[in-house]
Amino acid sequence: MNFASFDLNLLKVLDALFTEGSTVKAGARLGLSQSAVSGALGRLRHALGDPLFIRHGNRLVPTDYAQGLREGLRAELERLEALLAPPRAFDPARAEGRFRIAGSDFFADLLMPGLGALLARRAPGLKAQLVELVPTDYIASLERYEADLALVPATDLPSWLTSATLFSSPFAVIARAGHPRIEGLADEAQMPLDLFCALQHVLFSPEGRLAAMGDAALERVGRTRNVAMTVPVFSGVCRVVSESDLIALVPLQLARRVAAQHGLRLFAPPMPLPAASIIGVWHRRAEANPKAAWMRERIFEVLKPLDGAPLGRPLVGSQ
Incomplete structure (x- = not known):
C-alpha cells in the first residue's frame, strides 16, 4: 500500500463497517449513501489487498486480516480524536507531565523551593525541571523543545519568541x-x-x-x-x-x-551599576497550551515578588 496516496477518510468507513456489519447501516452512521460506502469498501480492498469482509446472510463478516485491524484501528481513531479535540479546561490537580525551565542555579535558590511547595499543593502530578542555561544556546533550546521557558536578563529576541518582564535584580x-x-x-x-x-x-x-x-x-x-x-x-x-x-x-x-x-x-557596589531586568522567554507555539500557560503563571507568581529594593531595605517576600 502506498500510504502517501491513501485516503485516511476510508478508515472511518472501515470502522463503521466493523461496528454495523452493513453498508446501508454504515452509510447511515456516517451520513453517506449505501453506494458511497460500497465504493469506499472497494477502494479499501484495492489498497489493502484483502477482501476485508465476506457476506454472510444479511451481514458483512470481517476476514481474518480485517479482524486483526479492528482493535488497533479503533484505538488509533480515538487517539486522533483526542489529539484534534479543542482544548479542555485545564485542571492542575489532575494534570501530569513535566515543564523544563532553563536558568542559572540562581533559580535553584530563588524559584524552585517556592515552586516546589506550590506544585505539591496544587498540581502534584506536574514535574518542574530546572535545566542548565547555556547563554549562547538558550534560544535554540526553546526551538528544539529542550526547554519550555528560559529565565534570562532582558535582551533582543527573535519574533517567534514571547517574553514577560519578571523582576529587577540589583x-x-x-x-x-x-x-x-x-x-x-x-x-x-x-x-x-x-x-x-x-x-x-x-x-x-x-x-x-x-x-x-x-x-x-x-x-x-x-x-x-x-x-x-x-x-x-x-x-x-x-x-x-x-x-x-x-x-x-x-x-x-x-x-x-x-x-x-x-x-x-x-x-553596596562603589560605582553606579544598573540593575538587571530578568525576563521569562517562551516559544509562541506554546502561547495557548493550557498546561504551559498555567506553569508560566505560577513561576511568574513566585518570581515577581523578588523585584529588587536598594540595600538597606528588605525585599518583598525575602527570607
Missing part, C-alpha cells in the same frame, strides 16, 4: 564575615572604590569570561578590578567567597537569601 558585593579588610565597614554600606578594586574577585561566568557588567561599570569611572577566578555557578561563587578573602558581585536577591547560610556580609 547587585551586592559579598565578602565573608571576618574578612580582615572589611571589619570597619557597616553592613550594607557602600564599599569604598579603592578597596573594591584592590581586593581579588571571583566572577560568575558559565563561559569562563574574565569580564562582566561590573567591569563595564568600573570602566565608566576609569577603574578596573582584579578577577582572580571564574566559576560557572552562583553557588560556587558564594562558596569561594565564604572560604577565602575573595569578594564577588552577585544579584542582591541571591545574596540576601544565602548570606546566613554561607556566613557572608553584604555591601
Whole structure:
C-alpha cells in the first residue's frame, strides 16, 4: 500500500463497517449513501489487498486480516480524536507531565523551593525541571523543545519568541564575615572604590569570561578590578567567597537569601551599576497550551515578588 496516496477518510468507513456489519447501516452512521460506502469498501480492498469482509446472510463478516485491524484501528481513531479535540479546561490537580525551565542555579535558590511547595499543593502530578542555561544556546533550546521557558536578563529576541518582564535584580558585593579588610565597614554600606578594586574577585561566568557588567561599570569611572577566578555557578561563587578573602558581585536577591547560610556580609557596589531586568522567554507555539500557560503563571507568581529594593531595605517576600 502506498500510504502517501491513501485516503485516511476510508478508515472511518472501515470502522463503521466493523461496528454495523452493513453498508446501508454504515452509510447511515456516517451520513453517506449505501453506494458511497460500497465504493469506499472497494477502494479499501484495492489498497489493502484483502477482501476485508465476506457476506454472510444479511451481514458483512470481517476476514481474518480485517479482524486483526479492528482493535488497533479503533484505538488509533480515538487517539486522533483526542489529539484534534479543542482544548479542555485545564485542571492542575489532575494534570501530569513535566515543564523544563532553563536558568542559572540562581533559580535553584530563588524559584524552585517556592515552586516546589506550590506544585505539591496544587498540581502534584506536574514535574518542574530546572535545566542548565547555556547563554549562547538558550534560544535554540526553546526551538528544539529542550526547554519550555528560559529565565534570562532582558535582551533582543527573535519574533517567534514571547517574553514577560519578571523582576529587577540589583547587585551586592559579598565578602565573608571576618574578612580582615572589611571589619570597619557597616553592613550594607557602600564599599569604598579603592578597596573594591584592590581586593581579588571571583566572577560568575558559565563561559569562563574574565569580564562582566561590573567591569563595564568600573570602566565608566576609569577603574578596573582584579578577577582572580571564574566559576560557572552562583553557588560556587558564594562558596569561594565564604572560604577565602575573595569578594564577588552577585544579584542582591541571591545574596540576601544565602548570606546566613554561607556566613557572608553584604555591601553596596562603589560605582553606579544598573540593575538587571530578568525576563521569562517562551516559544509562541506554546502561547495557548493550557498546561504551559498555567506553569508560566505560577513561576511568574513566585518570581515577581523578588523585584529588587536598594540595600538597606528588605525585599518583598525575602527570607
